[in-house]
Amino acid sequence: MDKIDIILLDVNNIILPLSLYLLYTAYSKTFDKKENELVFVIAIFTMIYMIFKFAKPLFPGIPLIIINIPLVLAYLKKSKLTILFCSILIAGYYMTFYQKLYILIIAEYVIYYLLYLKDEKKLDIKKFIIEFCLIKMISLLILNISINGFIPNQTLNIVIISILLFILTSGAVFLHTRVEDVLKLHMSLKEIEHDKEIKSSLFQITHEIKNPIAVCKGYLDMFDVNNQEHAKKYIPILKEEINRTLLLLEDFLAMNKIKINKEPVDINLLLEDVVKNTKLLFNSYKIKLETNLKDDEIYISGDYNRLVQVFINLLKNSCEADGVTKIKIWTKINNDQIKVCIEDNGVGMDKETLNKIKEPFYTTKARGTGLGVSLSDEIITAHQGILNYTSRPEKYTRATVILPIEKAF
Structure with missing residues (x-):
């Protein structure tokens, strides 16, 4: 089997279980069924089984490196139990390859977990993949040199398979996150239409x-x-x-009646999720998005899903406004409140439209119901907040959401 065939087989071993899991996720969200986390676990261990069963090493004397991709996906889903069992299985596999170097292998997988814990709340998956692949490459180099001494060809081969690991892992994560982003956007828009x-x-x-x-x-x-x-x-x-x-x-x-289920919510993290979930929307309208969000953890007492619904609706309204090429979103702390501002550079609104924008059934769109802003205002009011609009014709329109900060969290 040549190296191209080996790589294609590796891709198949990863993509097939992942695609089946994503199809299940799409089905669950479309028909409002509760997603069973066990399905993700089954998909991950099916991947591992298929790799052990069918995958071949790309170079002789170097163990399978793609076996680490299911582990990265488990980190992406923040499934700690799956992370633990995957780490044990993969570390055990490497121990059979590099006998008497157990401590080094265990230390490697502990380092991955510590890296994950360090940024668990705001995990930058791209940064994590780069760090993961670099550590894996360094680990394999140390393990091979410890067993066989320094062999230039072997060192080059380890660098090549580490690059391949980065490419395949990035591809699998991209597929997973892109499908989830599309589904989240679809469900948020569906919720808006339902209301x-x-x-x-x-x-x-x-x-x-x-x-x-x-x-x-x-x-x-x-x-x-x-x-x-x-x-x-x-x-x-x-x-x-x-x-x-x-x-x-x-x-x-x-x-x-709008039902609100309040819990501690990091508003900046929520807005980052909203921005990520609406990237496809901005791309479809060919609109540039500029963000200036605080890095600090700022907690409010709120309903995560309802607030996501509000901000997606506000961004969608900006995208659909006439003449918009750029939208800016930023946050600002004012005493015990946080302001979230969404501003577009469209044609703006006249005074009459601005005064009536929160009224139910008032709309300037040919196919609009005039309920989106009214619903958003109702949800924000239920959070003891305020939704305001300001606008200058031919200049901008700005939606400002003001929410109380909960210092107790």
């Missing part, structure tokens, strides 16, 4: 309420307070119609 549909049902409920009120009015017009027969006949009907109206209102309010 718009709920708000739109206001028209239907208005029609339903109008009927019993019209019945009540008709009977009241005929009602003679001095006529006992009228009282016996009409009052039960009026009560029944009023109760039916109240029941309709209760059902609508229960359906229409």
Whole structure:
């Protein structure tokens, strides 16, 4: 088997289980089913099994290096138990290759874990892959020199397979993150549309309420307070119609209420996730995005998913505005509050549009419902925050979200 065939087989051993897992993830999110973490674990260990079963070393005397890719994917998913078992399996494999050097191999995989712990909250996966591949290359060089002495060809081969490890790992991680980003964006937009549909049902409920009120009015017009027969006949009907109206209102309010599940949320980390998830949106509109987010951990008490929904909606509105080529997003701390500003360089809004922008059903879009900003405002208000818009025609439009900082976290 030549080296091209070996590399193609390696790619297949990684891509096949990963693709099946991503298909499962897409299915779960599309049909609102709870994702089972066990499926990811099965995909990772299927990868390891296929590599052990079918993969061949690229160069003689050097162990399989692609066996480390499932471990990097486990770090990407922050699945600590999977990381532990993968590390044990892979370290055990290298120990069979480099006997009597157990301590060095164990130390290598402990270093990977310490690197992960150092940046666990804000893991830069690109930086982690580079560090991982460099450490793996240095480790293999030390292990081979310890066993065989310095052999120039062997050293060159280790450098080559380390570069190959970097390329294949980056490709697998890119595929995983790109699919997840697309799914997250799709689900956020789907959630926005779902809430718009709920708000739109206001028209239907208005029609339903109008009927019993019209019945009540008709009977009241005929009602003679001095006529006992009228009282016996009409009052039960009026009560029944009023109760039916109240029941309709209760059902609508229960359906229409925005539910907020608060927990500690790092707002800057949330915004980084939003920016990452909307990259495809900006690319499709050919809009340049500039960000200036604080590196500090700033916690608020909020509903992560609802806030993501708000910021994606605000960014989507900016993308869809006329004449926009650039959008800026930045944060600013003001006393016990954090301001999140989203500004575009589009045609702006006139005074009338600016005054009405939060009103339900007000829209300037041909196919808009006029509920996106209204919903966003409702969600921010539920977080004890404020959503403001400022604009200058032919200059800019800026959406500012102000949220209280929770110092207790």
